Every structure is written in structure tokens, then in C-alpha cells.
Amino acid sequence: MRWLVVLLLMGCTVEPDTTQPIKVTFVKDTSEVRQKCGNTPLEPYGCAKQHRSEINPKGSCEIIAIRPTGFDDHEAVKTLGHELLHCLWGPVHI
Numbered sequence: 192m193r194w195l196v197v198l199l200l201m202g203c204t205v206e207p208d209t210t211q212p213i214k215v216t217f218v219k220d221t222s223e224v225r226q227k228c229g230n231t232p233l234e235p236y237g238c239a240k241q242h243r244s245e246i247n248p249k250g251s252c253e254i255i256a257i258r259p260t261g262f263d264d265h266e267a268v269k270t271l272g273h274e275l276l277h278c279l280w281g282p283v284h285i
Contacts, residue, residue, distance in 0.1 A: 239277035252278035
């Protein structure tokens with residue numbers, strides 16, 4: 192019985208929480224994207240905004256993009272993936 196308790200406790204190691212909440216806000220058109228993303232001409236279809244504070248130093252990320260009409264809406268789906276990578280990797284273009 193003692194070995195069972197030891198084995199169970201070994202499986203209960205605490206891993207640090209490295210998760211970052213990601214929120215997606217869909218908008219209707221590019222003018223609304225510019226309004227919410229700050230009139231950036233480089234990102235006409237969407238943007239990703241990092242939100243960090245003293246209370247939440249790991250932060251959260253908000254993706255603002257035009258809602259895809261379906262899986263075959265390649266530009267909108269590509270934009271969502273692109274902005275998701277910004278949430279994961281930061282403001283870089285590799």
C-alpha cells in the first residue's frame with residue numbers, strides 16, 4: 192500500500208502554467224479591422240494584440256480578423272493562422 196501512495200505522488204508533479212488565453216474577435220470588413228487594429232496598412236485582414244499587465248504578466252492575446260465564410264475562404268483562414276502564430280511567437284515575421 193505504501194508503494195502505491197509513493198507511485199501516485201510521483202505522478203503528481205506540478206508543472207508551471209505557461210498557457211496564454213487567446214480570444215478571437217471577428218469583424219465584418221477591412222475598415223473595422225483598421226479601426227480595431229490601429230489603422231495599420233500592413234495588416235488589412237487582421238491583427239494580434241498582446242495584453243500584459245502587472246496583474247497578468249503572462250498576458251493574453253486577442254486576434255481580430257474578418258470571419259471566414261468557410262474552409263475555402265483561403266485569405267481569411269490564412270490570416271487567422273498568421274495571427275495565431277503572432278500570439279504564440281510574438282511580433283516577428285520569420
